[in-house]
Amino acid sequence: MDFADSETMTVTPPHVSEIPGAGIPGTEEKLQNWQIDRSRAPIATKIVIAGGFGVGKTTFVGSVSEITPLQTEALMTQASEDVDDLGATPEKLTTTVAMDFGRITLESDLVLYLFGTPGQQRFWFMWDDLMRGAIGAVVMADTRRLEDSFPALDYFESLGLPYVVAVNHFEGTPLYGPDDVRDALSVSPGIPVVTMDARQRVTVVDALLALVGHAVDVSPE
Amino acid sequence: MTGGSGRGARRPARVRPYSLTGGRTRSGHVLLVETFVASLEPADGPVDGPGDPVPTGTPGTRMLPEIRAIIELCRRMRSVAEVSAMLKIPLGVVRVLLSDLADQGKIRVYGTGRGPGQPDRALLERVLVGLRRL
Ligand SMILES: Nc1nc2c(ncn2[C@@H]2O[C@H](COP(=O)(O)OP(=O)(O)OP(=O)(O)O)[C@@H](O)[C@H]2O)c(=O)[nH]1
Numbered sequence: 001m002d003f004a005d006s007e008t009m010t011v012t013p014p015h016v017s018e019i020p021g022a023g024i025p026g027t028e029e030k031l032q033n034w035q036i037d038r039s040r041a042p043i044a045t046k047i048v049i050a051g052g053f054g055v056g057k058t059t060f061v062g063s064v065s066e067i068t069p070l071q072t073e074a075l076m077t078q079a080s081e082d083v084d085d086l087g088a089t090p091e092k093l094t095t096t097v098a099m100d101f102g103r104i105t106l107e108s109d110l111v112l113y114l115f116g117t118p119g120q121q122r123f124w125f126m127w128d129d130l131m132r133g134a135i136g137a138v139v140m141a142d143t144r145r146l147e148d149s150f151p152a153l154d155y156f157e158s159l160g161l162p163y164v165v166a167v168n169h170f171e172g173t174p175l176y177g178p179d180d181v182r183d184a185l186s187v188s189p190g191i192p193v194v195t196m197d198a199r200q201r202v203t204v205v206d207a208l209l210a211l212v213g214h215a216v217d218v219s220p221e
Numbered sequence: 222m223t224g225g226s227g228r229g230a231r232r233p234a235r236v237r238p239y240s241l242t243g244g245r246t247r248s249g250h251v252l253l254v255e256t257f258v259a260s261l262e263p264a265d266g267p268v269d270g271p272g273d274p275v276p277t278g279t280p281g282t283r284m285l286p287e288i289r290a291i292i293e294l295c296r297r298m299r300s301v302a303e304v305s306a307m308l309k310i311p312l313g314v315v316r317v318l319l320s321d322l323a324d325q326g327k328i329r330v331y332g333t334g335r336g337p338g339q340p341d342r343a344l345l346e347r348v349l350v351g352l353r354r355l
């Protein structure tokens with residue numbers, strides 16, 4: 001986005017009074033102590049939840065988040081010279097990409113954000129921005145459509161970022177073992193593959209533990 | 222792209238990012254999605270203090286509702302993503318507004334509390350311990 005683009009500056013947010021909980025104590029979900037104390041901020045960490053369309057990313061985030069998952073939008077401007085059939089319409093096209101996220105306060109001074117990537121896989125650059133400083137990624141897979149996970153796997157593999165594969169098992173579908181899934185996805189033996197149910201908090205936490213444990217294992221020193 | 226039948230069917234060839242600058246805005250603030258920000262105004266004071274009006278006749282006038290909303294919301298510690306989501310302002314726009322507000326001394330950018338790049342082992346261990354306690 002061009003910061004000087006007037007188009008992007010005419011967005012009209014709702015007035016404060018219309019925003020649930022905005023700045024009004026008591027109307028918001030339970031406030032954490034670090035939200036009230038403005039003398040210092042906690043440490044912010046983040047994990048990205050990736051995977052194909054409808055694989056359960058939003059469900060995953062919602063199962064562990066201390067807040068109802070929030071959605072944020074990024075407005076993208078497509079430079080006209082990159083679009084070859086614009087012809088007589090040289091104005092820029094804008095596209096909105098939605099991304100949802102949740103939050104877990106792990107300690108009074110340590111917060112973990114979970115970002116669900118947008119399904120559209122052409123927005124790689126947005127992932128670049130998101131991945132900066134991230135602990136790593138949980139790549140969700142549905143055994144009925146394993147190929148949907150390939151773009152995300154390729155992306156994290158190429159960046160050299162820690163990731164794990166989390167097979168979101170939908171009941172009534174065949175249950176494959178982690179090794180079968182690893183083979184089918186050609187994921188190297190060093191990458192953890194876990195089976196989970198995005199609706200069950202305990203298995204979601206296990207998937208996060210697998211990722212952070214793996215990130216520790218591959219971290220230098 | 223060939224074979225497209227008009228704007229609706231055509232897949233965009235390439236989309237430009239709102240940021241290729243490592244999260245750094247024009248005036249140098251690093252505003253990642255998880256970066257913490259908060260207002261420098263007192264918790265229950267006026268949004269616009271005396272002698273501190275938004276100048277009229279500048280682009281700031283047009284932005285007043287957004288700016289007021291951000292300052293109000295940031296009476297609590299917020300991440301950039303939370304400001305964007307709660308006020309329904311796209312991330313890229315929120316980053317510009319927050320950067321301007323930081324320049325004007327109305328909000329403080331606290332950062333992420335960690336170094337740039339991958340979190341170090343000690344931080345990862347802390348996250349691990351925190352997750353195990355859930
Ligand atoms: N049975 C079953 N249903 C699930 C599971 N996880 C998610 N679902 C359902 O699958 C549907 C899609 O889940 P979402 O969490 O919205 O998937 P998503 O990856 O966020 O989808 P997009 O953002 O559209 O790509 C929803 O109706 C969920 O309730 C699961 O583990 N088991």
Ligand SMILES: [Mg+2]
Pocket residue numbers: 057058059100116
């Ligand atoms: Mg979703």
